[in-house]
Amino acid sequence: MADVATQGRTINEDRQRRWRQAGIYIALTVVTFIMVFPILWMISVSLKPTTETFSLPPRLLPDSFHWGGYAKVLTDPKFRTFLINSYVVGLAVTALSLVIGTLAAFGFSRYRFFGDRVAKLFVITTQMVPTITLLIPYFGVIVFLGLYDTLWGLILTYLTFALPYSIVMMNGYLDTIPKDFDEAATIDGCTPLGVLVRVLLPVALPGIISTAVYTFLLAWNEFLFALALTRSMDMRTVPVGISMMVGEFGLKWDKMMAFSVIGSLPVLILFMLVQRFVVGGLSAGGVKG
Amino acid sequence: MTSTIRQMTTKGTPYFFLLPGLVILGALLSVPLYKVVEYSLYDNVIVERNPTYVGLANYQTLLTDPGYWSAGLNTLLFTVGSVLGHMVVGIGLALLVNADIAPRARTFFRSMLVLPWIFTAVVVALNWQLLLNPFGLINYILQWMGLTTEPLDWLGDPNLAMWSLLLISTWRGYPFIMVSFLSGLQTVPRELYEAAEIDGAGFWSKFWHVTLPQLKPVIYGVALLDLIWTFQLFPLVWLSTGGGPGRATEVLSTLTFRLAFVDFQFSQAATVAVSILIISAAFTLLYLRNEARRL
Amino acid sequence: MSRIEIRNLVKMYGAHQALHGIDISIQPGEFCVLVGPSGCGKSTTLRMVAGLETISGGEVSIGDRVVNGLRPKERGIAMVFQNYALYPSKTVYNNMAFSLQLSRMPKPEIERRVREVAEILELTPLLDRKPGALSGGQRQRVAMGRAIVRDPKVFLFDEPLSNLDAKLRGQMRAEIKRLHQRLENTIIYVTHDQVEAMTLADRIVIMRDGRIEQQGTPDEIFHDPDTVFVAGFMGSPPMNLVDCMVTPDGLKLGDSEITCATPNGLRAGERVICGIRPDDIRPASDMTADMTADTAHSAPITVPINLIEQLGTEKLVHFSAGDHEMIGKTGGRVTMAEGAPHPMSFDMKHAYFFDPKSEKRIR
Numbered sequence: 001m002a003d004v005a006t007q008g009r010t011i012n013e014d015r016q017r018r019w020r021q022a023g024i025y026i027a028l029t030v031v032t033f034i035m036v037f038p039i040l041w042m043i044s045v046s047l048k049p050t051t052e053t054f055s056l057p058p059r060l061l062p063d064s065f066h067w068g069g070y071a072k073v074l075t076d077p078k079f080r081t082f083l084i085n086s087y088v089v090g091l092a093v094t095a096l097s098l099v100i101g102t103l104a105a106f107g108f109s110r111y112r113f114f115g116d117r118v119a120k121l122f123v124i125t126t127q128m129v130p131t132i133t134l135l136i137p138y139f140g141v142i143v144f145l146g147l148y149d150t151l152w153g154l155i156l157t158y159l160t161f162a163l164p165y166s167i168v169m170m171n172g173y174l175d176t177i178p179k180d181f182d183e184a185a186t187i188d189g190c191t192p193l194g195v196l197v198r199v200l201l202p203v204a205l206p207g208i209i210s211t212a213v214y215t216f217l218l219a220w221n222e223f224l225f226a227l228a229l230t231r232s233m234d235m236r237t238v239p240v241g242i243s244m245m246v247g248e249f250g251l252k253w254d255k256m257m258a259f260s261v262i263g264s265l266p267v268l269i270l271f272m273l274v275q276r277f278v279v280g281g282l283s284a285g286g287v288k289g
Numbered sequence: 290m291t292s293t294i295r296q297m298t299t300k301g302t303p304y305f306f307l308l309p310g311l312v313i314l315g316a317l318l319s320v321p322l323y324k325v326v327e328y329s330l331y332d333n334v335i336v337e338r339n340p341t342y343v344g345l346a347n348y349q350t351l352l353t354d355p356g357y358w359s360a361g362l363n364t365l366l367f368t369v370g371s372v373l374g375h376m377v378v379g380i381g382l383a384l385l386v387n388a389d390i391a392p393r394a395r396t397f398f399r400s401m402l403v404l405p406w407i408f409t410a411v412v413v414a415l416n417w418q419l420l421l422n423p424f425g426l427i428n429y430i431l432q433w434m435g436l437t438t439e440p441l442d443w444l445g446d447p448n449l450a451m452w453s454l455l456l457i458s459t460w461r462g463y464p465f466i467m468v469s470f471l472s473g474l475q476t477v478p479r480e481l482y483e484a485a486e487i488d489g490a491g492f493w494s495k496f497w498h499v500t501l502p503q504l505k506p507v508i509y510g511v512a513l514l515d516l517i518w519t520f521q522l523f524p525l526v527w528l529s530t531g532g533g534p535g536r537a538t539e540v541l542s543t544l545t546f547r548l549a550f551v552d553f554q555f556s557q558a559a560t561v562a563v564s565i566l567i568i569s570a571a572f573t574l575l576y577l578r579n580e581a582r583r584l
Numbered sequence: 585m586s587r588i589e590i591r592n593l594v595k596m597y598g599a600h601q602a603l604h605g606i607d608i609s610i611q612p613g614e615f616c617v618l619v620g621p622s623g624c625g626k627s628t629t630l631r632m633v634a635g636l637e638t639i640s641g642g643e644v645s646i647g648d649r650v651v652n653g654l655r656p657k658e659r660g661i662a663m664v665f666q667n668y669a670l671y672p673s674k675t676v677y678n679n680m681a682f683s684l685q686l687s688r689m690p691k692p693e694i695e696r697r698v699r700e701v702a703e704i705l706e707l708t709p710l711l712d713r714k715p716g717a718l719s720g721g722q723r724q725r726v727a728m729g730r731a732i733v734r735d736p737k738v739f740l741f742d743e744p745l746s747n748l749d750a751k752l753r754g755q756m757r758a759e760i761k762r763l764h765q766r767l768e769n770t771i772i773y774v775t776h777d778q779v780e781a782m783t784l785a786d787r788i789v790i791m792r793d794g795r796i797e798q799q800g801t802p803d804e805i806f807h808d809p810d811t812v813f814v815a816g817f818m819g820s821p822p823m824n825l826v827d828c829m830v831t832p833d834g835l836k837l838g839d840s841e842i843t844c845a846t847p848n849g850l851r852a853g854e855r856v857i858c859g860i861r862p863d864d865i866r867p868a869s870d871m872t873a874d875m876t877a878d879t880a881h882s883a884p885i886t887v888p889i890n891l892i893e894q895l896g897t898e899k900l901v902h903f904s905a906g907d908h909e910m911i912g913k914t915g916g917r918v919t920m921a922e923g924a925p926h927p928m929s930f931d932m933k934h935a936y937f938f939d940p941k942s943e944k945r946i947r
Contacts, residue, residue, distance in 0.1 A: 107306030180669035
């Protein structure tokens with residue numbers, strides 16, 4: 001008797017749970033669709049001729065795909081220059097800040113020394129300095145250094161912004177690796193730098209990848225300094241390039257949106273790849289016995 | 290002898306690792322910060338070869354300028370509104386994503402919901418200009434639903450522009466809060482929820498009595514960070530409204546940029562920039578106090 | 585095989601002194617176990633021998649060489665860590681070969697050595713796996729293999745078995761013992777587990793608060809403790825340690841009295857701490873005739889039995905004597921009632937007496 005009663009209740013609870021889940025799925029789908037819609041709409045507009053941009057009633061899926069916007073963008077050497085510039089700056093900043101940042105993070109994570117707390121707080125503070133405050137003096141400094149309107153000027157500037165993030169993120173990842181590894185490697189004959197390069201970095205690979213992607217994203221998306229510290233078309237990056245199209249082409253929405261899509265693709269792809277690492281993280285076996 | 294030398298080198302090791310990073314950060318931040326303060330004390334810097342020292346005159350001009358005060362008020366509105374929007378939407382979505390669903394679905398929805406965060410501000414601004422256009426989709430939907438009869442010029446109407454800007458900023462900024470809150474949720478011990486359930490707590494009481502108290506430090510830290518960053522945000526505002534229409538959405542950062550690179554009044558711009566620095570320094574101190582406790 | 589001399593070793597952390605002058609002399613091939621509660625400085629001592637902590641004062645020599653200031657790799661040591669510290673991105677083979685690769689040993693020689701050690705530890709089928717794919721016991725063996733391939737003069741073990749479950753710990757303990765018999769290296773082994781210390785050691789060093797409490801063979805430590813601390817630390821269940829007063833007829837514990845010959849060197853009226861192991865307190869009913877005849881045994885005193893713990897082959901008898909909770913033992917098949925008074929007999933031949941102030945043994 002009692003058994004039947006409990007069984008009845010579990011079936012009931014099961015059913016309740018399923019209804020609740022269904023509700024959550026519906027809510028999530030609706031909300032996610034709304035949040036992602038602006039992005040879908042961008043893609044949609046990039047595939048419509050300009051005459052249809054505002055046609056009513058609006059349609060997410062055009063009758064026929066119009067590749068004209070993409071064709072115009074991809075055949076224009078100017079856009080290729082923007083993309084190449086963004087890649088050069090992004091990759092250089094990522095490489096530099098990853099190397100310098102990882103070294104510093106290793107110092108913070110593995111050593112206690114005079115002034116370590118102050119140094120750490122200083123690094124955190126640098127993340128908070130308003131970029132707009134730095135803009136004017138940077139303009140002066142970059143002009144003074146003869147780096148105005150060069151990619152080097154941008155690389156140097158972005159390095160300042162990216163470095164604190166690299167240090168803080170890598171420090172966080174290195175902190176999750178037990179110090180036993182360092183000691184084992186030291187006894188096996190590694191120098192401190194050897195410990196970092198040969199033992200810790202392979203373990204911290206997921207952390208390195210997410211730090212790298214985040215840094216690249218930061219550099220790729222930066223707008224303010226790219227706008228203020230360059231002047232010639234040859235030195236413009238993707239964000240500035242897109243913003244200039246607004247003035248230049250008036251309302252050629254297909255072309256603008258096509259370039260927006262193309263210009264967002266690298267970070268989008270990188271981000272999708274890195275999701276796996278963030279999720280997988282360090283929880284994979286082997287790190288902790 | 291060798292032993293003391295070796296001890297010294299081991300003591301020097303951390304400095305060897307930190308040196309490149311700290312030197313770059315130190316040099317690339319301290320010199321400009323010094324410079325910007327200096328600029329604000331001179332007249333006609335950068336454009337003139339020999340600017341004149343004017344003391345605090347620039348600050349005086351600034352404090353008596355109604356344009357500065359209105360930009361300050363707009364900054365306050367924009368910052369508070371944005372942070373509130375980010376928190377409400379971000380925490381709400383985090384709770385929804387964290388609900389009892391299949392792990393793969395969770396990963397999918399989380400990846401999708403983070404997307405607004407990874408686009409460059411230019412693309413975000415363009416997207417919303419398209420959507421908020423008088424002939425755009427949002428007006429179409431509002432009219433179709435019968436909520437308005439006339440299409441509204443969301444970004445062009447001085448009364449609406451700030452609200453539109455807040456909408457854009459909320460969309461762009463909630464993922465940071467959502468992701469932080471989600472990872473915070475993972476640290477709450479499951480037993481606390483189970484204990485609360487046995488004590489008879491429902492969804493809301495679990496949220497109020499377990500989740501929020503547990504995540505208070507996370508929420509506080511993240512909100513401060515968001516506040517500090519939103520306060521000085523430039524690209525999104527500049528690209529969405531350009532501070533307009535008129536000066537309806539002019540914030541301190543766009544004012545700085547306009548003074549410097551449109552009007553070429555670098556001294557006045559530096560003065561505004563220093564005022565931004567001082568205010569964010571205050572918030573930064575609050576944040577550091579919170580962080581220092583964890584170090 | 586090397587001898588290890590630790591002379592007046594001192595460790596300071598800022599103003600805090602963690603080690604107060606440790607002296608240990610370990611013979612070539614000796615298995616020395618450092619044991620003590622957490623925070624007693626045993627790991628710090630080991631890590632100073634390894635070169636992982638700087639030496640604030642004193643001297644460590646391995647073989648005939650003072651190794652203060654030498655880097656770990658120059659000391660001729662190998663170490664097994666508590667969490668194994670196997671490099672997760674390297675295969676078992678590369679984990680074991682890493683130190684040899686760093687010392688630029690020719691590849692064929694590395695291969696030969698790793699394979700040989702893998703054979704000894706039965707790791708050959710696992711050489712291509714990553715540590716993440718191994719069980720706890722296998723990881724433990726890889727960690728030992730990594731130490732053995734280097735053919736070090738000295739092995740250092742830092743609580744190597746504490747992450748294993750009880751059954752595996754027993755197996756690995758025996759394996760380490762066999763390995764030591766085979767390789768005959770000098771070993772310093774840190775543990776907080778007194779059973780490991782007793783079973784493995786040639787010499788046990790008991791530490792407490794940065795000082796050595798006593799060192800000696802397991803027999804000496806167990807049967808001839810110098811201090812209250814050592815007496816209470818070794819043995820499970822622990823030795824009964826009770827305050828009592830020496831009387832002309834025996835000892836007075838609160839209001840009950842143990843009648844026995846006055847122990848050597850004690851005068852009536854003196855307060856002492858009396859230590860007696862549970863094994864030496866038995867119900868009077870267990871006593872055989874010649875045991876009762878032995879003058880060293882006390883006349884049985886009748887005490888209330890509070891609790892009986894059945895361990896299988898034996899039972900622990902918890903009883904009260906005066907204000908003290910004490911534990912005695914009896915056979916697993918003996919039936920005794922809880923709650924009822926029962927006569928218990930103390931084998932005073934195996935009782936130890938300590939000075940209550942200095943906590944040192946009265947000999």
